[in-house]
Amino acid sequence: MAGDNLEQAIAGAHRRLENLSRRASQTQRQDFAVELLQEAITEISISLEELHVSAEELQQQNEELAATRQLVEAERQRYQDLFNFAPDAYLVTDVTGIIQEANYAAVQLLNVRQGALIGKPFSVFVYQAERHKFRLMMLRLRQQKQIRGQELWMFHNNGDIDFPAEVTATLTGGDSKGKPDSLRWLLRDISDRYRTEQKIREQAALLDITTDAILVRNLDNQVLFWNKGAENVYGWRTEEILGKNASILLPQTSPKTSPQLAAIIKIVSELGSWQGELYKVTKDGKKLVIASRWTLMRDPAGLPKSILTVDTDITEKKQLETRLFRTQRLESLGTLASGIAHDLNNILTPMVTIAQLLPLKHLQMDENSQQMLKLLETNAKRGSDLIQQILSFTHSSEGKRTIVSVSQIIEDIEQMIKRTFPQFIDIYTDISPDVGIVLGDSTQLHQVLMNLVVNARDAMPNGGSLRISATKLSLNQNHHKIRIGAKTGSYIVITVSDTGVGICPEIIDRIFDPFFTTKEVGKGTGLGLSTVIGIINNHGGFVDVSSEIEVGSQFQVYLPSSEESIDSVVDEIELPIGQGExxxxxxxxxxxxxxxxxxxxxxxxxxxxxxxxxxxxxxxxxxxxxxxxxxxxxxxxxxxxxxxxxxxxxxxxxxxxxxxxxxxxxxxxxxxxxxxxxxxxxxxxxxxxxxxxxxxxxxxxxxxx
Missing domain, CATH: 3.40.50.2300 (Response regulator)
Known part of the structure; x- marks a missing residue:
């Protein structure tokens, strides 16, 4: 370096001068003294030149050193700016946790003046319940030299606002013996993240609490998310369905499913959403009617990523709607029938009365005339009975109510059909000993059973089994919730089942409609089952039906059980006579x-x-x-x-x-x-x-x- 060269040049000049001085002291010759002087001047010139070169080198080094100092100061200032203006809080403490340095973010986060912050223990800003955790963090720092991403609850200087912080720390420096010099801390307020995570947890809990089935599928139709509601609706556990194709939920027997699904996906891709009704199946094969809502989810770049689906089971609701629509159709047709029945009854009343009155007025009437009048009366009454049959599915006509033995009616029906039904139909009855009685119209209830057993007979053209049973049943809230008008209490259930051809699912909801029949022209009026449901409704009961093609059908008639006693009204044999009123x-x-x-x-x-x-x-x-x-x-x-x-x-x-x-x-x-x-x-x-x-x-x- 220039400094070393300068020292060497000065030392060389001193040696040369000392050598010349020693030589001059050892001689007395005049000419030799001049020679030495000249030589000394030459040596001094050489030394001066060397000193000049060294001085220049030293000047250059000084300039380089000044430039380096400026760079170092700029770097130091840049570090200080980065330290002070960093968005996260930075602290430097000694190994015991006493704060030595703090940036502006730390001052704001801890709500303490920077001057007051220096010299304070870092632990005073740690939430009381978290200080044991902080001591463990200090121990880990000494052992592992660093910690990352630790969560620590802290509070401001006034102690009234707690916040969670993410802590990262390193152990730095050390003396010649390896003793650590300081600890550097990075603190990040994660209150927003904590609140977001808490909100996500709450939303996830809500997703699991809701009764709706919520699922997310990718664009390949694979299930990515499956909540508890989906487990309850469809029966598949999350671990069983994740990664599987969502088409597992669609009934394999439905010809409309595949094209409908393709159309839905196309609509979702184009419009971003779709909603409507779908038919789906559970893990156990149970068919459901689902109100489904689909929403297209996009990634941050706006590209389609997945499809969010919210499914609501509306099977029970659809059953209720079907029953309600059926009731409304009956009421509408009943209103029409009521008007017709009024006029017909006005026409039939004189016919019945005249047919009964003429024999009383003309006692000598010949037998042929009496038979004709009897025929007139009989046919008029048949017409009246037909009108009552039409009105029986409305609330406009009620028969006389008496105590009716259910077992007696079934026994009467059994005897009748055993005499009249084909021999290839096996007839069985099963009546519970305590089946009891109902309060109703015996003729109407007899008509109900006759309609049901005749339909069962017609459903078995090649033979089969017809079974009639009766038992008592107590209905609670769970039993009657899907039956419009049903009340809790004791019921007598009469079941008529057959092993016939069954009823198609497409028409089973229409079988109680008036004038609807599947029989050939001339073999059915379409009033049988509408009469049945009308009579049973008027008796405070209801009818359930189930059927399967080529297996058979089952009709269950529910009638409120009664323990009352009412005397039957018997018409007087002799006609009463007035007193001139x-x-x-x-x-x-x-x-x-x-x-x-x-x-x-x-x-x-x-x-x-x-x-x-x-x-x-x-x-x-x-x-x-x-x-x-x-x-x-x-x-x-x-x-x-x-x-x-x-x-x-x-x-x-x-x-x-x-x-x-x-x-x-x-x-x-x-x-x-x-x-x-x-x-x-x-x-x-x-x-x-x-x-x-x-x-x-x-x-x-x-x-x-």
């Missing part, structure tokens, strides 16, 4: 008023007739003190029967009224008229007319309810 008959059908007037007059009653409510009120005003009973039709022009009845009751609170209708039930009439004393359903017989009149007149003012 005055009766007002009101009906817009002239034939009915005429035949009713004639019948009553034959049996010693006096009769006034009116064609509508207005005329009836006028007649009643004139003969108020004489009229003892009013027979009022409920459906008339000008003024309906209900309005006329309420007006009569205002005129006379004690008025005796028998309502007549070919449509409404007695219970329905009381809702519109308050209290009436009797009810005559059309068409009525002579016996029913006279017995009703006699009962009201002898009972005084007791109302009919």
């Amino acid at each position: 005055l009766i007002l008959v009101v009906d817009d059908e002239a034939a009915i008023t005429q035949i009713t007037k004639t019948t009553l007059e034959i049996h010693n009653y006096r009769v006034l007739t009116a064609e509508n409510g207005i005329e009836a009120l006028a007649l009643y005003t004139l003969h108020k003190n004489e009229i003892q009973l009013v027979l009022m039709d409920m459906m008339m022009p000008s003024m309906a029967g209900g309005t006329a009845i309420r007006t009569l009751q205002i005129m006379n609170r004690e008025v005796q009224i028998i309502a007549m209708s070919g449509l409404a039930s007695a219970e329905a009439l009381t809702q519109f008229t308050g209290g009436i004393q009797g009810f005559l359903p059309k068409p009525f017989t002579v016996h029913e007319l006279l017995n009703s009149v006699q009962q009201v007149l002898t009972s005084g003012s007791k109302s009919f309810h």
Whole structure:
């Protein structure tokens, strides 16, 4: 280096001068002294030249050193800036944890002035419950020289805001004996990340709590995510389904599935979402109706990545809707049938009454005429029964309710079908000893079973087994929740099953529709099962059906069990005779008023007739003190029967009224008229007319309810 060269040059000059001085002291010659002087001057010049060269080299080194110092200072300043303005908190402590340096981020994070921060123990900023963990971190630092990504809860200087920090630390420096010099700490506030992770955990918990099936599939249809709801809906555990093709959920027997799935994926790819109904299957093969919602998920670059699907099991809802639609169809057709039935009953009432009245009026009538009248009466009653059959699937017609033995009805049906059904059909009955009784119409319930067993017979053209059973069953909330109108309580369940051809799934929801039949033209009216469900609904029960092609069908009739006792009403054998009482008959059908007037007059009653409510009120005003009973039709022009009845009751609170209708039930009439004393359903017989009149007149003012 230049410094070393300079020292060497000076030392060489000193040696040469000393050598010349020694030589000069040893001689006295004048000429030799001059020679030595010249030689000394030469040596000095050489030394000066060497010194000049060394000085230049030294100047250059000084300049280089100054430049290096500037670079070092710039690097130091850059390091200091990086240290101070880094986004994360940096601390330097000694090996005991006393803070020696802290950057601006650390000052802000710990909420302490930088000057006050220096010299404080790092542990004072660690959350109390985490200090043991901090001591373990210090121990690991001494052993392993570094720690990374450790989570440590800390708090600000005022101690009122806790936050989680991610800690990374290294042990640096050391003296000649290897003793560590300092610890360098990097602190990162991960509050946002912690909150995000917590939110993700909460959302994941919600995904598992929800009853909906949530799954994510990749673009190759492989399942990537499967929540608890999906496990519950489909039966597949997460470990069983992850990585599998999601088409495992689609029924293999459905011809519509594959093209529908391809269309859905195309729509999702183009529009980003799709929603609709799908038919899927569980792990156990159970078919479900699913409300499915698909959403296309994209990666940060906006490219399609996966498909999120949310599935809701609506199988039960669809069953309820089907039952509701069926009920609505029955109600709509029932409204239409009710209007027709009213007119037909008005037509049949005079026919029945005349057919019964003429033999009483003409006692000498020949046998042929009597047979013809009997035939007229029989056919009129058959027409009336057909009308009641049409109305039985509505709430407009109810039969007489008595105690009915279920076992007795089944035994009667068994005896009948064993005599009439083909021999190749095996008939079995199984009646529980404690099956009990129901409160209902014996004729209607007999009709229900006959319709069911005849259908079973027709379903087994090549023979088979017909089984009728009856047992008691108590229904709770779980049993009746999917049956519209079903109530908890004790039921008698009558089951009619066959081993016939079965019912196609496509039509099983329509079999209870009126006039729907699968039988050939002329072999079925389509009223059998609609009559069945109408009668059972009117008895407070319901019907369940299950069927499988080529295996057979099963119909289960649920009837509320009853332990009450009601005496059956028996018509009087002898027709009652009046005492000359005055009766007002009101009906817009002239034939009915005429035949009713004639019948009553034959049996010693006096009769006034009116064609509508207005005329009836006028007649009643004139003969108020004489009229003892009013027979009022409920459906008339000008003024309906209900309005006329309420007006009569205002005129006379004690008025005796028998309502007549070919449509409404007695219970329905009381809702519109308050209290009436009797009810005559059309068409009525002579016996029913006279017995009703006699009962009201002898009972005084007791109302009919």
